[in-house]
Amino acid sequence: MKPATAAKKLGVHLDATPAEFRDGVVSREELDALQADPPQWLRDLRREGPHPKQVVAARLRVSLSGLARAGITDALTSEEIDRIKAERPDWLVREQDLAAEVRRENERLAGERVKQP
Template structure:
């Protein structure tokens, strides 16, 4: 297989999303250039120091912050939390959780429980509909 003559590129925001990092915290050279799939793979397999530091200390993008706090992205929005937090800020929130964080964690647990209940109910319904119908006339 020959190498591509025109490699597929992506915008820095797309590459940052794929790497799970907050774009404004990246070096200017990363923010101002397109990234090829080969470059993205190289960043994943042999990350430079700035990428290692971002993964360890942040600031983290909204979805990573929500996951680390154990709440939804919507929960962050309801709480008015900024788009990014550092590892230190997340640790401080987890060490002494404010009432909004406790409420959002409980909310996420209840939403997941309800989703599991609905899924189980749907599976039971599907299993029941796959059974052969009973013969009302007693015939075999």
């Protein structure tokens, strides 16, 4: 698979991976091995970042759209994410509330589907 696909599956920002990872092709076996026993570079990236937008959104408990509305378009490090969490800017509170509302509505709809004969 392409390195971009493998990076997405590993939850890391492609541009932060080593050149040999970015320039090669990753087989399913190699991906499985990276997931089962991650090398130091992968452990460091997962811990410190920079993290891809999907990971940033999950750590901030907002949607990808919420990140875009806040003007966050680049990868962030764990330190930057922690700083945003600590500062709790208005946009973060608003987007977290919105994301929680969407989750509740999705759960309600899923419950209704289960009850239907």
